Structures are given as C-alpha cells and as structure tokens.
Amino acid sequence: MGTKRYKGIEKKQARWGIAFVVPALIFFSVFNFYPILNAFYTSFYDRRALSKLKPKFIGLANYVRLFDPARADNPLSFYNSLKATLTFTVGTFIPLLIISLLLAILISNLSSNRAKRFLQISYYTPAILSSVVAATIWMLIFDPRGLGNQWMNLILNTPGVDHKWKTDPMMLQISTMLVYFWKYIGYFVILFIIGLATIPSTIYEAATIDGANKNQTFWRITLPLLRPTVVLVSIMAMLQCLKTFSTQYMFYTNGSTRAPINVITFNIYITGIQDQYLGRASAMSVVLFVLMLVLTLFQFRTTKSGENIDY
Amino acid sequence: MKKSVFLILIIALLLPAAIFAAGTKDQAVDETKPVTINYWTHDDAARTKLENELIEKFQAANPHITVERSTRSAQKQIELVQTAFAANEGPDMFNLPIENQYAYITNGRVAPIDYVAAGFKSKQDMLDKYMDGILDTVTVDGEVYGLPLELTNWAIYVNKKVFASAGLDAEKDYPRTWEQMADVSEKLVIRDGDILVRRGFDFRYPYYLIMFVPMVEQLGGSLLSEDGKKAIINDDAWIKALTFMQEWGPLGRNLGSTTYQAPRYLFNADNNDIAMAHTGLYQEGRMKTENPAFFESDDWMVVPFPVFENAVKDVASAYYGHFFMVNADSDPAVQKATWKLIGFLLSHGEDYLTRGGNLIQPTKALLASDTLKNMPYSEVFINDMARANMVYYGSDSAEIQTQIRNAVESVMLSGESPQKALATLRSAVQEIIDERR
Incomplete structure (x- = not known):
C-alpha cells in the first residue's frame, strides 16, 4: 500500500516537472533541433537560396568539395577557414582561460568588498555589449588615425608608425583576438569567482596551519578543487571561440581583407547568404558541429571531469 | 513514466516540422x-x-x-x-x-x-x-x-581648396589619367609618419565591379570572354591594374587603403582630410544638407573618371x-x-x-x-x-566581386604578387561561372 502511494506522489511530482520542462523543450525543438536536423539534411543537397526548383540530391559532394586539396591554395577556401578558426581559437581561448583564472583569484583575494564589486562590474560590462557595438568601438580604436596607433606609438616611442591593425594579416588576427578577449574575459572571471567561492575556507585554514605557502596553496588546493569550473570554462570558452562571427564580420565590412579572418562561421555566412549555396553552407555547419563535438569530448577525456570532488 | 517522456521528446522533435510545413498563401484574386x-x-x-x-x-x-x-x-x-x-x-x-x-x-x-x-x-x-x-x-x-x-554612375568630386593648399590649381591640375591621379595625390597627401592625415584621392572600396573592372577594361582586359565561358581575359591588363593598386596601397606609395574612412563620407565636411572622392550625383544633395555653405561655394567641382595613359579603351566607371x-x-x-x-x-x-x-x-x-x-x-x-558599361550583373556577380576584392586586397595589403593573385582569381572566377552554366 505504502509503495503504491509513494509511486503516486512521484508520478504526480513528475507530471509537474514535465509540465515545466515542456515549454523549454518546445522552444529548443523549434529553434535548435529543427535547424540542426535540417542542416544535416540540406548538406546532402545542392540547394540555392533563391531557387524554387526542388533541391538536387548530391550525396557527399558538398563535403568532398570542402576538403578538395586542389582548392587549398585559394585563401578563401574551407581549408583556410579551418586554419583561421583554429588560429583564432587557440590564440583567444588559452589566454582567456589563464588570465580569467588569475584575475578571479586576484579579485577573490581582495579584502574590500567595494573594490571586488567594482572590478567584477568593470570586467563584466563588455560582455553585455552586443558584439557589433564592441566591434564598432574597436574599429575606431584600430583606425590608422585612432587610439590604437597613438597608444602603441607612445608606449614604443615610435611616432608616426602605422601598426596596420586592420590590414596586415597577422595584426588583423591579433586585433580580432583582442576584441574577443576584451569582450568575454569578464564573463569567465565571474564563473571562476563563483567556482572559487565554492571551495570551503576550512581547507585553506588547515593548509595554513600545516604551513603551506601561497604558491603551494594555489597548486595543491585551489587548482585541483577548481577543476570542474576549469573544465566548464575551458569548454565554454573554446566553443564560443569556434563560433566567433560578428567580430570578423565587422572587420571585413570595415575594409579588412577576408582571408586571415575567414573563420568557418564567416565562410558559412558568405557561402549561404551572399553566394546562395545553402547546401554547401550546411555542410560547413555540420563540419563545425563535428569539430566542436570532438574537441569537447577530447577536453572531457583529458581533464577527467567525471571524477567527483569530495571535501 | 519513461514512455511519456519518450513521447514528449518525439512530439518535440516532430513539432517544428508541423509548424514549418503549415500554411501557404491565399491565392484568391x-x-x-x-x-x-x-x-x-x-x-x-x-x-x-x-x-x-x-x-x-x-x-x-x-x-x-x-x-x-x-x-x-x-x-x-x-x-x-x-x-x-x-x-x-x-x-x-x-x-x-x-x-x-x-x-x-x-x-x-x-x-x-x-x-x-x-x-x-x-x-x-x-x-x-x-x-x-x-x-x-x-x-x-x-x-x-x-x-x-x-x-x-560615379565621377570624381574635387575640393579646390585642398588643391590650392598644395599649390595646385584644381581647374588645370585635376587628374585626367590614373598615373596623374597617383602623382597629384602624392602632392596632396599629408602624412604623420606612415599614417595618412590627408589623402588626395582614394578608391571606393569594395565596389570593384564598378570601379576596378572598368580600369582593367581601359587596358584592354575584361572579366569574361564575349561568350561568357572564360574568366579573366588579357592577363597583361589585369596585372597592370593590380600593380597600380599595389603601388597605391600601404605597401607601395601609401596613398590610400581600404581601412581609412570612405572619402565620400569625408568630402562634404570640407575638413582638409580628402581632396577627391569617387561618388554619384546624389552626393550633391547630401552636401547641400550637411554643409550648405560648401555646396553653395565655388570650392568644389566634378571631373570625369580618369583613364590610364596607354588605355586602349575609353571606359568610365560602370553604372x-x-x-x-x-x-x-x-x-x-x-x-x-x-x-x-x-x-x-x-x-x-x-x-x-x-x-x-x-x-x-x-x-x-x-x-x-x-x-x-x-x-x-x-x-x-x-x-x-x-562612355560606361552597365555593371556586371549576372546572378554570380556578388561572388565574383568577392574574389576580385580578395585579389586586389591581397596585393595591396598582404604583399601578394599580382601574378599569383591573378592566378587565384582566374581559377576562382572560372569555377564560379562553370558552376552557374
């Protein structure tokens, strides 16, 4: 009897649970499942944006074209997009991870709450700006007559030098990384601060009593216990970097050359929207999806995030 | 319980298809x-x-x-x-x-x-x-x-005051050829080190089908063969035009670049930062609104699109x-x-x-x-x-313009040789037109 009653309550509770989850599921289905499935499907077809004709099934031809070695020489090829995406991701995600962690530790160790709050808000502010607004601000800074050259020339004592922020291929890549770094650093600092707050202070007290110095505390206590947050931040940062688009788009529309910053998402946009090859753009999206999936699984494996941390 | 969750998930998956399949427009007359x-x-x-x-x-x-x-x-x-x-x-x-x-x-x-x-x-x-x-x-x-x-169509707007400040008489000294355009710009330009504080002229990037292809045509080249089957006709013409752009840019004579503010947005202000801008008749209306005193003055004029000295065709900027x-x-x-x-x-x-x-x-x-x-x-x-042609307007024109942009900017900004940029351009444009046929 008692078991039966228990099951009834559980069922009743589950129904409410389902009721609360259904709206989110519907939303997710319409705006995520459908586009994902549709992109997979479309990637096997020669579908043009404006054509009213029935798309022609072409099997793996879109994928074969993407990885055709004969096209690798063209700076706008998919090969070069992969290269540009990986360069951007490595160049942005690693500094983002390390510096956000260091800043979080610095802020967490401040004794003044007002200073803590001020720094948290200061670092987080760029994250609430739209990417377009952020890129527009930086466009002005990177203008040849803008603050970028003025600051660099002041620091390096090189009056009149144009550092070609938006034109030289390497500087252009660095510029897009800088914009992205500035925009997202605050977000990851906040995540690390939350992660640091979950480590019980008693562990630090015990370590202090045992005579551990700050360096030992960081490497032996903080970093191991922060591992779940590090995994979370590293995966989120990496996925964000792989999906970068608006920064590159703004640079391109402001006159920068495309090849060095032709990341996969930007190539998808040009191929699908401007050139109207929806099938080909879908194949690129699928490759990006697989790339993100593989790198995420790889990170999970290498960081062994499945292991629980017990205090 | 598991069954109902499974059912919900299936419905959630099928829902979008039902939504997106719904409804066609009423065709009643x-x-x-x-x-x-x-x-x-x-x-x-x-x-x-x-x-x-x-x-x-x-x-x-x-x-x-x-x-x-x-x-x-x-x-x-x-x-x-x-x-x-x-x-x-x-x-x-x-x-x-x-x-x-x-x-x-x-x-x-x-x-x-x-x-x-x-x-x-x-x-x-x-x-x-x-x-x-x-x-x-x-x-x-x-x-x-x-x-x-x-x-x-676009012609060249000239600020006579800027010419005068460089000791030039705009009425007499305005550039008729692209070679003169570069030389006159050299006299008009003001630099702070490498940085251009005032430009003589600068191109209207990235509208390469409108302004760059006619420059190639002046030299006897064309984008496509007459039957539309072959891309990039007359290599010499293309290489000469690409070389001109390379010399124009920051790696050459440093007379202009794609990332400076567009001249047409600067011209009306009459702030001594641009002498010539490539723009349309509509610029007059904007000038009249933004700077009526300058519009009413005798300090500006409009002159034709230049040609190369050894041009084989007199072609103006495309309309x-x-x-x-x-x-x-x-x-x-x-x-x-x-x-x-x-x-x-x-x-x-x-x-x-x-x-x-x-x-x-x-x-x-x-x-x-x-x-x-x-x-x-x-x-x-x-x-x-x-003396102009209609801009190339095939259904692939945006894609082709992107490839021309890449070629011009790779020589201007990345130091690519015009020959290599042209080879890449040819293969890309040929593929585009082959695919469309």
Whole structure:
C-alpha cells in the first residue's frame, strides 16, 4: 500500500516537472533541433537560396568539395577557414582561460568588498555589449588615425608608425583576438569567482596551519578543487571561440581583407547568404558541429571531469 | 513514466516540422478587397521623406490600399530580402542593386510588369518612355521584370581648396589619367609618419565591379570572354591594374587603403582630410544638407573618371541601377496594387531628382529635362555614362566581386604578387561561372 502511494506522489511530482520542462523543450525543438536536423539534411543537397526548383540530391559532394586539396591554395577556401578558426581559437581561448583564472583569484583575494564589486562590474560590462557595438568601438580604436596607433606609438616611442591593425594579416588576427578577449574575459572571471567561492575556507585554514605557502596553496588546493569550473570554462570558452562571427564580420565590412579572418562561421555566412549555396553552407555547419563535438569530448577525456570532488 | 517522456521528446522533435510545413498563401484574386503592400527599401533620408509624402497621397487616392514601407541599411537590405525570399516570406515590393537583384528574375521570384496597372498603355508605350536599352537589363524571354528607381554612375568630386593648399590649381591640375591621379595625390597627401592625415584621392572600396573592372577594361582586359565561358581575359591588363593598386596601397606609395574612412563620407565636411572622392550625383544633395555653405561655394567641382595613359579603351566607371520589383508569390491583387504604386512613385521623376536624394530615373523625359541639365556638373555624369558599361550583373556577380576584392586586397595589403593573385582569381572566377552554366 505504502509503495503504491509513494509511486503516486512521484508520478504526480513528475507530471509537474514535465509540465515545466515542456515549454523549454518546445522552444529548443523549434529553434535548435529543427535547424540542426535540417542542416544535416540540406548538406546532402545542392540547394540555392533563391531557387524554387526542388533541391538536387548530391550525396557527399558538398563535403568532398570542402576538403578538395586542389582548392587549398585559394585563401578563401574551407581549408583556410579551418586554419583561421583554429588560429583564432587557440590564440583567444588559452589566454582567456589563464588570465580569467588569475584575475578571479586576484579579485577573490581582495579584502574590500567595494573594490571586488567594482572590478567584477568593470570586467563584466563588455560582455553585455552586443558584439557589433564592441566591434564598432574597436574599429575606431584600430583606425590608422585612432587610439590604437597613438597608444602603441607612445608606449614604443615610435611616432608616426602605422601598426596596420586592420590590414596586415597577422595584426588583423591579433586585433580580432583582442576584441574577443576584451569582450568575454569578464564573463569567465565571474564563473571562476563563483567556482572559487565554492571551495570551503576550512581547507585553506588547515593548509595554513600545516604551513603551506601561497604558491603551494594555489597548486595543491585551489587548482585541483577548481577543476570542474576549469573544465566548464575551458569548454565554454573554446566553443564560443569556434563560433566567433560578428567580430570578423565587422572587420571585413570595415575594409579588412577576408582571408586571415575567414573563420568557418564567416565562410558559412558568405557561402549561404551572399553566394546562395545553402547546401554547401550546411555542410560547413555540420563540419563545425563535428569539430566542436570532438574537441569537447577530447577536453572531457583529458581533464577527467567525471571524477567527483569530495571535501 | 519513461514512455511519456519518450513521447514528449518525439512530439518535440516532430513539432517544428508541423509548424514549418503549415500554411501557404491565399491565392484568391479580388481586386477590390483591402490590400496591404509590404515595401522594403534601403535608408535614404531624402527619399524616405519624399516617398512617405507620395505614399500618403497614393493611399488617399486608393483607400483600399495600405502601404507599409520599411527601411534598413543598404547591406542589410540585400541580406534580409534574400533570407526572406529563401523562406518564401519575401516582401511584396523591394529594390536592390541590379547585380544583387538579377538572380531574383532568373529564379522566378519576381513577377513581370503589369503595364496597365503601372500606368502604361502597353509594353511598347513603357519601352518608348525609358532610355534605350535600359530595360534590357531586367528583360528575360521577352518579359520585363522591373522599373528603375535609380540609375547611378560615379565621377570624381574635387575640393579646390585642398588643391590650392598644395599649390595646385584644381581647374588645370585635376587628374585626367590614373598615373596623374597617383602623382597629384602624392602632392596632396599629408602624412604623420606612415599614417595618412590627408589623402588626395582614394578608391571606393569594395565596389570593384564598378570601379576596378572598368580600369582593367581601359587596358584592354575584361572579366569574361564575349561568350561568357572564360574568366579573366588579357592577363597583361589585369596585372597592370593590380600593380597600380599595389603601388597605391600601404605597401607601395601609401596613398590610400581600404581601412581609412570612405572619402565620400569625408568630402562634404570640407575638413582638409580628402581632396577627391569617387561618388554619384546624389552626393550633391547630401552636401547641400550637411554643409550648405560648401555646396553653395565655388570650392568644389566634378571631373570625369580618369583613364590610364596607354588605355586602349575609353571606359568610365560602370553604372548600376536599383529596380523596383514585385514578389511573384504575392497575392495577385497585391501584385496589381503594387505595380500601381510603383507607377505612381515613378511618375514623380523630377521630385526624386530634386528632393528625393538626387536620383536619376532614366526616362527619356527626365534625361532631356532642364531640371537635370541645370544641376551642377550633371553633364559630367551624363557624359561619363555615355562612355560606361552597365555593371556586371549576372546572378554570380556578388561572388565574383568577392574574389576580385580578395585579389586586389591581397596585393595591396598582404604583399601578394599580382601574378599569383591573378592566378587565384582566374581559377576562382572560372569555377564560379562553370558552376552557374
């Protein structure tokens, strides 16, 4: 009897649970499942944006074209997009991870709450700006007559030098990384601060009593216990970097050359929207999806995030 | 429990298909029923003011028609219209540059003109009223698919004060050739180290089909062979034009670059930061609004598009058009009402020229009118148009322009050799035209 009653309550509770989850599921289905499935499907077809004709099934031809070695020489090829995406991701995600962690530790160790709050808000502010607004601000800074050259020339004592922020291929890549770094650093600092707050202070007290110095505390206590947050931040940062688009788009529309910053998402946009090859753009999206999936699984494996941390 | 969760997940997966499969447009024909026309166009303050006024009059005369006009930036307009059409949700009426718009005709997305609704007696009556050949651009299999909102070409605006400050007399010393353009710019330019504080002239990046391809044509080259099957004709011409751009850029004589502010946005301010800008007749209207004193002064003039010293052809900057078109999937009653609106708007050509953004609508009446002739330097634009070609407007034009941009910018900014850039360009453009055929 008692078991039966228990099951009834559980069922009743589950129904409410389902009721609360259904709206989110519907939303997710319409705006995520459908586009994902549709992109997979479309990637096997020669579908043009404006054509009213029935798309022609072409099997793996879109994928074969993407990885055709004969096209690798063209700076706008998919090969070069992969290269540009990986360069951007490595160049942005690693500094983002390390510096956000260091800043979080610095802020967490401040004794003044007002200073803590001020720094948290200061670092987080760029994250609430739209990417377009952020890129527009930086466009002005990177203008040849803008603050970028003025600051660099002041620091390096090189009056009149144009550092070609938006034109030289390497500087252009660095510029897009800088914009992205500035925009997202605050977000990851906040995540690390939350992660640091979950480590019980008693562990630090015990370590202090045992005579551990700050360096030992960081490497032996903080970093191991922060591992779940590090995994979370590293995966989120990496996925964000792989999906970068608006920064590159703004640079391109402001006159920068495309090849060095032709990341996969930007190539998808040009191929699908401007050139109207929806099938080909879908194949690129699928490759990006697989790339993100593989790198995420790889990170999970290498960081062994499945292991629980017990205090 | 597991079953119900599974069921919900399946429903969630199928739901989008049901939603996206729903509903097609009502195809009923009823000319008297109230209709709403969705008209999408690009930003232009002067034209918006005029069209809002005209639309108000049109609605008063046609109470069953409501016009919903919306605007956005020119670039956004290109993307939004295409995305909407791809989802079968395109506007009833829209305009785009012809190089972006032509694909709508070839893909059956737009309806042929309803001559009578647009206010003409017949097709011939309409053809007789427009500049010879201009509607060929939008004619496929004998059907005409659009009417021109504007036909635009660009010439060179010159600030005489900047010339004078460099010890030059603009009237005598303005550049007639590209070689002179580089030399005169060298005299006009002011640098702070490598940084250009004042430029003589700079190109209108990234409109390479409009300004760069004609430079190649001057030297005897062309984008495609006459039969349209072969890309990049006459390597010498292309290499010479690419070399000129390389010398122009920061790795050469450092006279300009793609990332400085566009000259046409600087010219009207008369702030001693640009001497020459490549832009259209519409610039005069903007100048008049933004800096009336400069507009009224004798400190500026307009001169023709230069040619290379050893040019084999006298070709000016290409002209392009924006056409009004009507969505073929719109309700027939809406289509009819839309052509009526287009006919009404375009019957005010002189208003568009004088207070609607200085737009030239290429009707014979307007081209022969004193209103056009009396506009400052309009003869320069008319003469340049006579020695120009229509911009390349195939359905692949945007893709080809991207490849030309890559070639020019790789030599200007990345130090690529013109030969290598040309080889890459040729293979990319050849592939594009092969795919389209």
